[in-house]
Amino acid sequence: MNIFVLMKRTFDTEEKIVIANGKVNEDGAEFIINPYDEYAIEEAIQVRDKHGGEITVITVGNEDAEKELRTALAMGCDKAVLINVEDDVEEQDQYTTAKIIAEYLKDKQPDLILAGNVAIDGGSGQVGPRVAELLGISYVTTITKLDIDGGKVTIVRDVEGDEEIIEASLPLLVTAQQGLNEPRYPSLPGIMKAKKKPLEELELDDLDLEEDDVEAKTKTIEVFLPPKKEAGKILQGELADQVKELVTLLRTEAKVV
Amino acid sequence: MSRKVITLAEIRDGSLRNVSFEAIAAAKTIAQGGEVVAVLLGESAQSYANELIYYGADRVVTVENEKLNHYTSDGYGQALMAVIDSEKPEGIVFGHTALGKDLAPKLATKLNSGLVSDVVAVEEAGGNLVFTRPIYSGKAFEKKIVTDGVIFVTVRPNNIPVLERDEARSGNVTNLSANIKDLRTIVKEVVRKTAEGVDLSEAKVIVAGGRGVKSADGFKPLQELAEVLGGAVGASRGACDAGYCDYSLQIGQTGKVVTPDLYIACGISGAIQHLAGMSNSKVIVAINKDSEANIFKVADYGIVGDLFEVVPLLTEEFKKLKVRS
Numbered sequence: 001m002n003i004f005v006l007m008k009r010t011f012d013t014e015e016k017i018v019i020a021n022g023k024v025n026e027d028g029a030e031f032i033i034n035p036y037d038e039y040a041i042e043e044a045i046q047v048r049d050k051h052g053g054e055i056t057v058i059t060v061g062n063e064d065a066e067k068e069l070r071t072a073l074a075m076g077c078d079k080a081v082l083i084n085v086e087d088d089v090e091e092q093d094q095y096t097t098a099k100i101i102a103e104y105l106k107d108k109q110p111d112l113i114l115a116g117n118v119a120i121d122g123g124s125g126q127v128g129p130r131v132a133e134l135l136g137i138s139y140v141t142t143i144t145k146l147d148i149d150g151g152k153v154t155i156v157r158d159v160e161g162d163e164e165i166i167e168a169s170l171p172l173l174v175t176a177q178q179g180l181n182e183p184r185y186p187s188l189p190g191i192m193k194a195k196k197k198p199l200e201e202l203e204l205d206d207l208d209l210e211e212d213d214v215e216a217k218t219k220t221i222e223v224f225l226p227p228k229k230e231a232g233k234i235l236q237g238e239l240a241d242q243v244k245e246l247v248t249l250l251r252t253e254a255k256v257v
Numbered sequence: 258m259s260r261k262v263i264t265l266a267e268i269r270d271g272s273l274r275n276v277s278f279e280a281i282a283a284a285k286t287i288a289q290g291g292e293v294v295a296v297l298l299g300e301s302a303q304s305y306a307n308e309l310i311y312y313g314a315d316r317v318v319t320v321e322n323e324k325l326n327h328y329t330s331d332g333y334g335q336a337l338m339a340v341i342d343s344e345k346p347e348g349i350v351f352g353h354t355a356l357g358k359d360l361a362p363k364l365a366t367k368l369n370s371g372l373v374s375d376v377v378a379v380e381e382a383g384g385n386l387v388f389t390r391p392i393y394s395g396k397a398f399e400k401k402i403v404t405d406g407v408i409f410v411t412v413r414p415n416n417i418p419v420l421e422r423d424e425a426r427s428g429n430v431t432n433l434s435a436n437i438k439d440l441r442t443i444v445k446e447v448v449r450k451t452a453e454g455v456d457l458s459e460a461k462v463i464v465a466g467g468r469g470v471k472s473a474d475g476f477k478p479l480q481e482l483a484e485v486l487g488g489a490v491g492a493s494r495g496a497c498d499a500g501y502c503d504y505s506l507q508i509g510q511t512g513k514v515v516t517p518d519l520y521i522a523c524g525i526s527g528a529i530q531h532l533a534g535m536s537n538s539k540v541i542v543a544i545n546k547d548s549e550a551n552i553f554k555v556a557d558y559g560i561v562g563d564l565f566e567v568v569p570l571l572t573e574e575f576k577k578l579k580v581r582s
């Protein structure tokens with residue numbers, strides 16, 4: 001089976017956000033594989049181990065993403081592709097990213113494409129479905145179970161807490177929801193092997209794309225932090241009295257009940 | 258500049274989701290005096306149409322087709338494209354719901370347009386429509402504008418104030434017939450796992466439990482409190498990882514990001530990943546044994562104490578209130 005995983009490098013979930021010069025400051029920040037993409041990588045490995053084939057993990061970004069691609073290879077992916085847009089793309093949105101990935105994939109005849117359902121930084125959740133649409137294949141988002149039997153695919157999809165049991169067929173793009181699996185940690189032999197696995201670096205030129213072809217349709221004009229909260233009120237006294245006071249405060253001061 | 262804007266309304270458990278009205282309100286701002294047309298899909302669509310007009314839609318277009326009774330991206334995609342071809346809107350607003358998140362990127366791609374998802378505020382500033390949306394799970398926000406193509410946005414439930422309901426309003430309701438074919442994915446079955454009624458993302462009140470809840474049974478007092486307040490129950494990752502509850506309840510950087518009017522955190526320490534999912538709630542109450550817990554830093558009101566003592570007392574107090582009112 002020809003399997004592709006779409007991966008994004010994101011801020012570590014522990015990172016505090018600092019804004020400098022109208023942008024989120026990345027200096028000194030720890031980066032990780034987007035947590036939802038880890039589920040996608042793990043699922044890809046399980047599908048390949050069961051059905052055979054090869055996994056290519058793809059990212060669009062700059063050369064710093066090599067580190068996360070190597071981690072994906074150490075987990076068990078077979079090949080990695082970095083589409084480096086640092087020199088070519090100034091303003092990038094989901095339209096841009098999807099167009100670049102689809103252009104790369106269009107002649108690769110993928111059977112299965114996996115991605116995270118959302119990235120924890122930008123949080124738009126668009127790239128997966130956009131890529132599927134550009135490739136003309138079907139997709140299912142926020143999946144928590146995937147079973148492949150020949151060309152027939154049975155999926156459990158999380159819909160705001162409820163589950164849909166969906167029947168689909170290959171080729172297919174799916175996006176991973178938490179609960180799909182338990183992503184493995186790279187093993188030491190895995191890390192050693194990953195160093196020798198192929199990591200291809202491409203630029204827009206290599207995909208016969210011009211900067212204009214992928215020009216963003218939206219633009220960020222400001223980034224800001226939420227207003228700082230003032231210290232709250234810790235109630236005192238007997239517990240029963242505190243509870244009574246809390247209910248009064250919620251009614252008369254906060255006016256939310 | 259006035260624009261025609263369409264919105265997609267959603268039905269859940271036999272009634273229109275509140276986010277459908279919020280989408281109409283956002284569409285009004287985008288339309289700048291232009292027409293707002295609400296779209297409803299499925300065989301029973303007609304019966305909900307007037308409600309959309311009471312909430313501000315100028316007109317309603319339905320596509321009544323049995324293949325649209327349950328959502329699929331192919332079916333809804335074809336129906337919406339038929340509506341878009343006939344209406345030629347310059348703006349489109351969906352709810353940022355499971356359906357909206359799944360469908361909007363597909364349509365935006367078909368329309369060769371951008372998409373600003375998960376919008377929490379819309380304003381007109383200096384001739385531009387400016388959309389505010391959370392990034393880094395609410396640790397920061399960005400303001401975006403659309404530079405090319407259709408103005409397409411999804412709005413996060415519970416953030417855009419709805420317009421006042423007015424039964425005096427009237428408008429046309431028309432049915433568009435669309436040929437829905439070749440559904441590549443089929444929904445075989447829907448398994449209901451959430452409690453009837455209140456959806457976490459749309460709940461006005463959320464009672465959430467963390468590791469301090471100690472067991473699946475430990476969620477019972479939280480459920481009782483949520484019930485009295487007409488709210489929903491949520492959880493921290495700690496509680497989900499420990500197996501006390503389903504991951505579908507998880508609130509945080511992974512999991513759901515929520516903005517209710519009232520968030521009651523019970524036995525939640527307040528890891529940064531959890532705060533990212535709830536710190537934009539309007540009012541936060543923290544109940545925790547540990548007075549040093551991080552959650553108190555974002556709480557408006559805090560009670561240092563055992564949740565198993567505090568929560569039942571709270572439930573009793575709210576019950577008394579209900580009886581009196």
